Amino acid sequence: MSDGLVGPLEIRSLAFGGSGVARHGGRVVFVRGAVPGDRVRVRLLREKKRYAEAEAVHFEEYATQRCQPQCAVFGDCGGCQWQMLPYDEQLGHKEQIFRDTLRRQCGIAEELISPILESPAEWHYRSRVQFKCRGLSNGEMAIGFFRPGSHFVVNIQSCPVAAPEFNELLRPLRDLLQGSAYAAHISQLDMEIGEDGQLRLVIHYSGEDARGLAELLFPLQQVRSLALYLRQGHKAVLRHLGGPCDLLIEVDSPPLQLAYAAGGFAQINLNQNKRMVAAALQLCSPEPDWRVLDLYSGMGNFSLPFSRRVASLVAVEDSACSVEQGRANAVLNRISNAQFVAASAQGAYAACAGERGFDLVLLDPPRSGAREVVTDLVRQRVPRILYVSCDPMTLARDLKTLLTGGYRLIESRPVDMFPQTYHLESLSLLELGSR
Numbered sequence: 001m002s003d004g005l006v007g008p009l010e011i012r013s014l015a016f017g018g019s020g021v022a023r024h025g026g027r028v029v030f031v032r033g034a035v036p037g038d039r040v041r042v043r044l045l046r047e048k049k050r051y052a053e054a055e056a057v058h059f060e061e062y063a064t065q066r067c068q069p070q071c072a073v074f075g076d077c078g079g080c081q082w083q084m085l086p087y088d089e090q091l092g093h094k095e096q097i098f099r100d101t102l103r104r105q106c107g108i109a110e111e112l113i114s115p116i117l118e119s120p121a122e123w124h125y126r127s128r129v130q131f132k133c134r135g136l137s138n139g140e141m142a143i144g145f146f147r148p149g150s151h152f153v154v155n156i157q158s159c160p161v162a163a164p165e166f167n168e169l170l171r172p173l174r175d176l177l178q179g180s181a182y183a184a185h186i187s188q189l190d191m192e193i194g195e196d197g198q199l200r201l202v203i204h205y206s207g208e209d210a211r212g213l214a215e216l217l218f219p220l221q222q223v224r225s226l227a228l229y230l231r232q233g234h235k236a237v238l239r240h241l242g243g244p245c246d247l248l249i250e251v252d253s254p255p256l257q258l259a260y261a262a263g264g265f266a267q268i269n270l271n272q273n274k275r276m277v278a279a280a281l282q283l284c285s286p287e288p289d290w291r292v293l294d295l296y297s298g299m300g301n302f303s304l305p306f307s308r309r310v311a312s313l314v315a316v317e318d319s320a321c322s323v324e325q326g327r328a329n330a331v332l333n334r335i336s337n338a339q340f341v342a343a344s345a346q347g348a349y350a351a352c353a354g355e356r357g358f359d360l361v362l363l364d365p366p367r368s369g370a371r372e373v374v375t376d377l378v379r380q381r382v383p384r385i386l387y388v389s390c391d392p393m394t395l396a397r398d399l400k401t402l403l404t405g406g407y408r409l410i411e412s413r414p415v416d417m418f419p420q421t422y423h424l425e426s427l428s429l430l431e432l433g434s435r
Contacts, residue, residue: 005041005042005043005057005058006024006029006041006042006043006044006054007024007039007040007041007042007060008039008040008041008060008061009022009023009024009029009031009039009040009041009042010022010038010039011031011034011035011036011037011038011039011040011063012036013036013093013096014035014036014093014097014422015030015097016097016101016392016393016422016424017030017422018032018081018082018421018422019031019032019033019034019053020032020033020034020035020036020038020040020056022034022042024052027048027049027050027051027052028050028051028052029042029044029051029052029053029054030051030052030053030054031054031055031056032045032053032054032055032056032148033055033056033075034056035063035065035066035082035084035085036063036093037061037062037063037064037065037066038056038059038061038062038063038066039059039060039061040056040057040058040059040060041056041057041058041059041060042054042055042056042057043055043057065085065086065089066084066085067084067085067086068084069083069084070083070123070160071083071156071159071160072156072157073144073154073155073156076147076154077144077145077147077154077156078145078146078147078148078149078154079145079159079161079421080161080420080421081420081421081422082420082421082422083160083420087118087122087419090416090419090420091116091118091416094116094414094416094422094424095115095116095414097392097422097424098113098116098392098412098414098424098426099113101392101393101395101396102392102395102396102399102412105393105396105397105399105400106396106399106400106403107403108399108409108412112409112410112411112412113411113412113413113414114411114412114413115413116413116414116415116416117272117275117276117279117413117414117415117416118416119269119271119272119416119417119419120271120272120275121269121271121419122419122420123160123161123419123420124160124161124162124163124164125161125163125268125269125271125272125419126159126161126162126163126166126268126269127163127192127193127194127249127266127267127268127269127270128190128191128192128193128266128268129159129162129163129166129190129191129192129268130188130189130190131143131144131145131170131188131189131190131191132144132145132146132153132187132188133153133183133186133187133188133189133204134152134153135183135184135185135186136183140178140179140183141174141177141178141183141186142154142155143155143156143170143174143189144156145159157170157171158170160420161419161420162191163191163193165193165197165199166191166193169191169199169201169220169226172219172220173189173201173217173220176216176217176219176220177216180216181207181209181212182205182207182209182212182213182216185205185206185207186203186204186205186206187204187206188203188204189201189202189203189204190202190203190204190231190262192247192262192266193247194247194248194249195248195249195250195257195270196248198225198227198244198247198248199225199226199227200226200227200228200229200243200244200247200262201220201226201227201228201229202229202230202231202238202262202263203217203228203229203230203231204231205230205231205232206232210230210232210239213230214228214230214241217241221242221243225243225244226242226243227240227242227243227244227245227247227262228240228241228242228243229241229262231263238262238263240262245261245262246259246260246261247259247260247266249266249267249270249273250270250274251273251274251277251301251304251305252274252277252278252281252304252305252308253278256304256305256308256329256333257329257332257333258299258300258301258304258329259299259325259328259329259332260299260325261321261325263321264298264299264321264322264325265298265299265322266298266299266301267301267417268417268418269417269418272415272416272417273301273417275415276388276415276417276425276427277301277302277305279413279415279427280302280362280386280388280427281305281306281309283386283410283411283413283427283429284306284360284384284386284429286306286309286310286360287310287359288309288310288311289310289311289359290310290311290358290359290360291310291311291312291313291314291356291357291358291359292306292307292310292312292313292314292358292359292360292361292362293313293314293316293348293349293352293353293358293360293361293362294306294313294314294315294316294361294362294364295316295345295348295361295362295363295364295365295370295373296316296317296345296363296364296365296366296370297315297316297317297322297326297340297362297364298317298319298322298326298364299322299325299326299329300315300325300326300329300330300338300340301364302362302364302388303315303326303338303340303362304326304329304330304333304335304338306362307330307335307337307338308335310337310359310360311337312337312338312339313337313338313339314338314339314341314352314358315338315339315340315341316341316343316344316345316348316352317340317341317342317343318342318343318344318345319342320342323340323341323342324340326338326340327340345363345365345370345373346372346373346376347376348373349361349376349377349380349382350376350380353380357380357382358382358383359383359384360382360383360384360385360386361377361382361384361385361386362386362388363385363386363387363388364388365389365394366390367390367391367394368391368394369389369391369394369395369397369398370387370398371394371397371398371401374387374398374401374402374405375401375405377402378401378402378405378406378407381406381432382432383431383432384429384430384431384432385402385407385429385430385431386427386428386429386430387399387402387427387428387429387430388425388426388427389425389426389428390417390423390424390425391424392414392424392426395426395428399428399430402430403430406432406433407430407431407432407433408430408431408433409428409429409430410429410430410431411428411429412426412427412428412429413426413427413428414426415427
C-alpha cells in the first residue's frame with residue numbers, strides 16, 4: 001500500500017505478551033496496542049515465515065469493550081499493556097490464554113484448570129517499582145519507564161499502578177535532582193514499601209560525589225521515614241545512607257512477618273501475594289508428618305507458612321543473602337523446623353533428602369523455568385510437586401516433562417499478580433501416578 005500500512009485487520013484474540021492477534025496473507029500477525037474487536041491498519045515491524053509483528057497505526061473501528069486508560073502516557077510507556085481494557089476483560093483474556101497454553105502444549109483437560117485468582121486491587125498495587133532515569137542536556141531529568149522495544153525513558157509525572165506513596169515521593173525527588181550535577185549520573189530509582197508504610201529508596205548512581213548527593217537528598221528523610229541507599233560502582237555496591245535496613249511484609253494467618261533487605265526480592269503485589277500463599281496451602285493440604293523441600297525459596301515467602309503445618313522443611317536458595325534473610329525470618333517468627341540452605345536447586349533433592357526423602361517439593365523458579373530441576377525430580381520419584389510459575393510458556397514446557405515422566409496434574413490455577421499487564425502467575429499441583 002502507498003502509505004506502507006497493512007489492513008484493515010480484524011483483531012480476534014489476545015496473545016501472551018499483550019498483543020492482539022489477527023491473520024493476514026496466511027500468517028498470524030501480532031499487533032501491539034490492539035484488542036479483540038478492533039479493526040485496525042498496522043505497520044509491520046518484523047516479518048517471519050509463519051508470523052509477523054506489527055504496531056497499530058490507524059483504527060477504523062474500536063472494540064466496544066475498550067475503556068479510557070488512566071495513564072497519560074499509556075501506549076508510549078512500556079510499563080502496562082492493557083489499560084484500555086476493563087479489569088474483568090483482562091481477567092477473562094488471561095485465563096483463556098493460560099487455558100489455551102496448557103491445552104495446546106500439554107493436552108491438559110479444561111476441568112483441571114481452576115478460575116483465575118483476581119487481584120484485590122486493579123490500581124496502585126505495586127509495592128516495588130524500578131523507575132528508569134535519563135539526564136537531559138539542559139540539566140533536567142526524565143523519570144519513568146522504557147518505551148516498548150527501546151531504552152528510551154518515557155517521562156511520567158505519576159504512575160497509576162504504583163503505590164500512592166511512590167508518586168508522592170517522586171515529585172519532591174525530581175525537584176531536588178533536576179538541575180543538579182547528579183542528574184546525569186543516575187540511571188534508576190528503586191522504590192519499595194513495606195506492610196507498615198515504611199519506604200525505601202535505592203538510587204543507582206555512577207558519579208563520584210556520593211556524599212554530596214546524600215546531603216542533597218537529606219530533606220527527603222526529614223519529611224517522612226525513608227530508608228535511603230546508593231548503588232554505586234562496577235560491583236554495584238549498596239551503600240546505606242540512613243533509615244531502617246529491612247522492610248516487612250506479611251503472609252499467612254495469623255500473620256507471619258517477613259523482612260527483606262535492599263537488593264532482595266519480594267512480590268510486588270502484597271495483598272495478592274497473601275492470597276496466593278493461602279491458595280497454595282489450600283491446594284496442597286499439607287499433613288503434620290510431612291517433610292517438605294522448597295526450591296528457589298527466597299527469604300521464606302512459601303517456606304515459613306508451610307513449615308507451620310509440617311514436621312520439617314528444607315529451603316534451598318542460591319542467593320546467600322536471601323538464605324540469611326530466610327534464617328532471620330524463621331527466628332523472627334519463632335519457627336524452628338525450617339532449615340535454609342545456600343545451594344543450587346539442581347541436585348538439591350538428592351543432597352537434602354536423607355533416607356526418608358520428601359513428601360512435597362515446592363518450585364518457584366524464575367521466568368526461565370526449571371527444566372533441569374524437573375528432570376531431576378522425575379528421576380527422584382517425588383510424591384507431590386507444587387509448581388509456582390511466573391511464565392505460562394516455560395510452565396507448559398516443564399509440565400510436559402513431568403507428565404511424560406509419570407506425574408498427573410491435580411489442579412492448575414492462574415493468579416493475576418500484575419493487573420493492567422499481560423503477566424501471569426500460577427499454581428500447579430502434581431502427584432506421582434498414572435495419567
